[in-house]
Amino acid sequence: MSLRQTLRGTGVALVSPFTSSGKIDYPALESLINYVIKNGVEYVVTLGTTGETPTLSKEEKIDIINFTYEQVDARVPVVVGVGGNNTHELVKDLEILPLDKATAVLSASPYYNKPSQEGIFKHYEVLAAASPRPVILYNVPGRTGRNMEASTTLRLAHEVPNIAGIKEAANNMVQCMHILKDRPDHFLVVSGDDDLVMPQxxxxxxxxxxxxxxCLPRKFTDMIxxxxxxxxxxxxxxNDSMLEAYHLLFAENNPAGVKAFLSELGLISNHLRLPMVPLSEELREKVNAYLMK
Known part of the structure; x- marks a missing residue:
C-alpha cells in the first residue's frame, strides 16, 4: 500500500502534555492518544511543532516516540517529526531516534537560516538519503521564514528517492493547486491548514x-x-460549526490554543514550556463558551 493510501484522511499533530513541574505527563499523553484514535483519526504525528519540540531534550524525544508506539499499539500508523535547520545534526538524529516502527518522517524545512530554493532542495536530498523511512516535506513559511515554492516541491517529488509527500501549510491555494496538478501519482499531499483543508x-x-x-477529533474527522x-x-x-474554534486555536499561538481546549475537556493540564505561555484568560473564556454550545 502506498503512503497516499496509508495516510489518507486525518492525521493529528499531538501535543506534549506537561505536569505543573514541567515534566512530560505520560498518563495524559496516553489518554490523549486513546481519545483521538477512539474518535476516528487515521494516524498520529508525534514530535511535530504542536508538540513543542524546540523545548524537548533528545532524551525526551526518544522516550515520547517509544511511548507513542507502545500506546498506539499498531492501531494506526505513527509519523515522527524530525525537523530543524542544521542538516548535519538532523542526519545524526535520523540515526539515533527510534524510527523502526514509524510509517514516515515529517520534516519541516529549515527555519531562520532562510536558505535559497536550491539550499532547501539540497537539505532534503541529504535527509532523504539518510532517512530509514519515507520523508514527508513540511512547508510552513509562517514559522520558518522561507516558502518552499511549488517548483521546489515538485522537483523533490520527481527527482529524489524516498521523498514521499508534503504537508503544505503556506496558506496559499494557488501554490497548492500547482503542486496537485503536477505531482507524481505516488506523492502524498496533505494540508497543514485546518481552516483551508475542505477546499484543498x-x-x-x-x-x-x-x-x-x-480536541475536536470526531467532528473534524467526519468533516474530512x-x-x-x-x-x-x-x-x-x-466545517462552518468549527470556524470559531479554528480562530481560537491559533489566535495567540499554537499549542496554547489547543492546550486550552484540551484542558477544558479534562484531558490534560494547561501547562506549556517557555517561551510559550497559556492562552490569555479572555480567550480561554471564549474556548469554554464554544465548548459549552
Missing part, C-alpha cells in the same frame, strides 16, 4: 495533519471524510 481536498489533497483533531467523499454539503455544515 476539493482541489485534490489527500487529507490533513491537524491541530484541531486533538465527507470532503474526501465529495459530500461537500455535509462537509461545509461541519
Amino acid at each position: 481536498i476539493a482541489c485534490g489533497m489527500d487529507g490533513v495533519i491537524s491541530v484541531a483533531a486533538n 471524510r465527507a470532503s474526501l467523499a465529495f459530500d461537500f454539503h455535509k462537509a461545509k455544515t461541519l
Whole structure:
C-alpha cells in the first residue's frame, strides 16, 4: 500500500502534555492518544511543532516516540517529526531516534537560516538519503521564514528517492493547486491548514495533519471524510460549526490554543514550556463558551 493510501484522511499533530513541574505527563499523553484514535483519526504525528519540540531534550524525544508506539499499539500508523535547520545534526538524529516502527518522517524545512530554493532542495536530498523511512516535506513559511515554492516541491517529488509527500501549510491555494496538478501519482499531499483543508481536498489533497483533531477529533474527522467523499454539503455544515474554534486555536499561538481546549475537556493540564505561555484568560473564556454550545 502506498503512503497516499496509508495516510489518507486525518492525521493529528499531538501535543506534549506537561505536569505543573514541567515534566512530560505520560498518563495524559496516553489518554490523549486513546481519545483521538477512539474518535476516528487515521494516524498520529508525534514530535511535530504542536508538540513543542524546540523545548524537548533528545532524551525526551526518544522516550515520547517509544511511548507513542507502545500506546498506539499498531492501531494506526505513527509519523515522527524530525525537523530543524542544521542538516548535519538532523542526519545524526535520523540515526539515533527510534524510527523502526514509524510509517514516515515529517520534516519541516529549515527555519531562520532562510536558505535559497536550491539550499532547501539540497537539505532534503541529504535527509532523504539518510532517512530509514519515507520523508514527508513540511512547508510552513509562517514559522520558518522561507516558502518552499511549488517548483521546489515538485522537483523533490520527481527527482529524489524516498521523498514521499508534503504537508503544505503556506496558506496559499494557488501554490497548492500547482503542486496537485503536477505531482507524481505516488506523492502524498496533505494540508497543514485546518481552516483551508475542505477546499484543498476539493482541489485534490489527500487529507490533513491537524491541530484541531486533538480536541475536536470526531467532528473534524467526519468533516474530512465527507470532503474526501465529495459530500461537500455535509462537509461545509461541519466545517462552518468549527470556524470559531479554528480562530481560537491559533489566535495567540499554537499549542496554547489547543492546550486550552484540551484542558477544558479534562484531558490534560494547561501547562506549556517557555517561551510559550497559556492562552490569555479572555480567550480561554471564549474556548469554554464554544465548548459549552
